[in-house]
Ligand SMILES: Nc1ncnc2c1ncn2[C@@H]1O[C@H](COP(=O)(O)OP(=O)(O)O)[C@@H](O)[C@H]1O
């Protein structure tokens with residue numbers, strides 16, 4: 087047996103470097119964290135070749151005197167904690183005293199630093215952890231750390247690095263998280279002499295977000311806030327559903343000013359977007375949590391990226407509610423209007439008597455031809471309004487009002503977001519093809535991909551959404567209803583809209599103990615395999631609560647005697663087979679919630695008015711009216727838009743006005 091020896095500092099630093107400094111991005115993160123901990127308000131990070139050849143971090147923090155500068159390079163030398171008891175009160179980003187010696191161990195490092203109040207600075211040259219020289223230096227108060235040839239003496243590690251472009255991208259990601267975590271500091275990032283971003287350091291998260299994610303993204307963010315608890319404050323921004331991305335990396339979670347990987351909180355954010363996003367897509371959000379430091383253990387991971395959070399489940403639940411609240415309290419019509427300016431009750435010039443979701447044309451139920459959605463008619467329709475109610479303030483245009491119009495258009499233009507349509511091939515593709523008609527059903531259900539979609543069990547106690555009042559204009563075949571509303575022309579996809587209405591109705595009906603049925607004059611017999619029959623027998627309760635009346639008859643034959651109220655005739659057998667195919671997929675054992683969502687969504691898709699169906703005016707009005715009453719009128723249950731807005735600004739641009 088060999089004897090145990092204590093490793094020398096140099097070896098220990100190399101080992102620590104393996105944990106703390108994996109790649110240029112981790113070195114940059116550590117250095118900028120040090121700058122922030124030193125109270126810096128201005129930090130410039132300059133890298134060349136992805137940080138592989140050079141990284142320079144300059145700050146205007148409080149700097150170090152010569153003695154501290156030398157000490158800083160020793161392992162476990164820190165000014166941030168004094169003992170173990172401090173580990174549970176950490177308010178700084180660093181505390182392990184490992185970063186500087188670790189980086190110095192695997193690079194050629196220059197440290198120049200001058201404390202505020204001193205007229206002299208210190209210049210240290212270190213190579214592979216050995217101090218080569220120390221001399222006085224002239225510099226402004228603050229610190230400059232320059233790291234050259236990272237991993238020059240650890241070739242094995244160097245081999246694992248990616249291209250300069252990828253490493254540079256990772257540096258940018260790490261820096262943008264820091265910039266979002268600390269909007270009060272101005273952080274500037276330069277790669278190969280080109281400025282990538284610079285945050286203004288105003289302390290405003292939205293401004294930092296605009297700097298790192300771009301103006302268009304920032305315009306699509308909705309404020310999130312819940313400060314009702316004394317141990318937890320939730321603040322941040324959640325993107326409108328149009329901003330969806332292919333992965334969860336843009337759900338940024340900050341805890342006490344520190345970026346952390348928290349899959350639980352990220353999932354909690356995602357949960358709030360139930361059915362608002364297309365299948366497999368993820369939202370953009372920056373959620374900043376302030377918790378009592380005693381509830382937080384940051385000493386879990388060498389790179390301090392993971393934290394242990396007490397009451398994590400409570401936090402996650404609160405985050406879901408806060409984000410959901412932000413989403414439902416704003417109009418989510420695509421393209422959205424900016425937060426704050428979002429339709430806040432009334433468009434310019436709309437009389438105050440209009441109520442939410444007012445489809446302003448008086449018609450009687452049953453009017454017009456071809457009403458294909460009979461149960462939609464509301465008991466009472468609101469009084470007739472006029473289309474003028476929705477015009478921008480300059481209409482009718484008089485010469486003096488032209489300037490006014492310009493202002494309106496410009497203001498709107500500033501708000502005009504880019505629509506981030508899901509890529510082609512996504513479920514519920516927009517632009518239906520003629521061959522899809524008239525028997526068109528939702529492609530998501532048709533493809534059987536809808537099971538992957540997040541679902542929205544209604545969030546109890548939700549306030550109603552702010553759907554704009556619409557003035558129905560007419561139907562654009564095959565599937566769009568056109569309406570005037572605040573800001574421009576609204577186009578509603580009749581199938582998606584009706585699907586949404588029915589989905590919510592089914593879901594709440596099932597939750598309330600069952601929907602009523604419509605008995606069939608001629609019961610339909612469906613012959614099932616033994617396996618199908620067993621599955622059906624197991625899940626019969628769910629189908630019954632949807633309004634299906636089923637009887638088993640001689641072994642594996644099921645008799646459908648009744649269907650949900652809106653169910654289209656002739657679809658009973660294919661519907662049942664479809665559901666059974668879903669239930670019978672190998673490895674599928676849906677939770678009760680999943681099953682409810684799935685059944686409600688599938689039934690809604692079957693029962694919803696088809697694209698291509700001609701709607702009478704009364705039916706169209708009823709559809710709009712009921713859509714306005716929906717908890718989430720903006721998307722179908724699979725997350726595709728139910729309504730989009732062609733703004734006056736866009737119209738004016740297209741008409742070159
Ligand atoms: N940019 C800086 N400005 C002022 N002091 C710094 C700076 N960078 C490092 N230091 C000092 O060096 C010490 C060691 O830094 P580091 O190795 O990152 O450990 P930690 O941040 O965990 O304390 C810090 O505690 C701090 O006192």
Ligand SMILES: [Mg+2]
Nearest residue numbers: 116120180185
């Ligand atoms: Mg540090």
